[in-house]
Amino acid sequence: MSSDTQAVQGAAPSQPSIGGDGVGGSQSNVLPIDSSVELLDFSKVVENIIGEIKAVGVRIANLESFVESYRGNDLPSIKQNIEEIRKGLQAVWEDLTNVRRETSIIRLVGIVGLWKHPLCANNREGICMAWRLNNDGEFRSLYGDQSVVELDGVKRVRVSIAYHLCGLCPLFRPRHG
Structure with missing residues (x-):
């Protein structure tokens, strides 16, 4: 043994x-x-990420229309909006990276399980x-x-x-x- x-x-x-x-x-x-x-519900995580991506897209569209109609001297406000969007995109990227990593781990556990289960007494x-x-x-x-x-x-x-x-x-x- x-x-x-x-x-x-x-x-x-x-x-x-x-x-x-x-x-x-x-x-x-x-x-x-x-x-x-409890296991993490990846479908809910992905739905949340998609929602965040859509929200960032709306903010970008709003920012683009703001920039097009911009006539004043409000450059610091524009920079702040761009920085907030960058931070939002970074958070979405980190979430996607975590989901991809966890999905890979689950796939690996499945491969090991497929190999082990017929060999187990x-x-x-x-x-x-x-x-x-x-x-x-x-x-x-x-x-x-x-x-x-x-x-x-x-x-x-x-x-x-x-x-x-x-x-x-x-x-x-x-x-x-």
């Missing part, structure tokens, strides 16, 4: 396998995993036998109703669909033979 496997399996033998409202492994010496962690015909779900709402909302299956009264993850879980799973055990 590797030291990594010992660390996961021997983490806290005195802890119960399932937390009161969390998710835990099926082995009795695995710590409960908190299922209250806990995977039985596409269903993870190591994880038990007390609350399956998050999986169903992300991956659909088919991502959760109930076996012998226990809700389990169908990792053939929700393979991202395998990409970060501390309960991975390689198949032997």
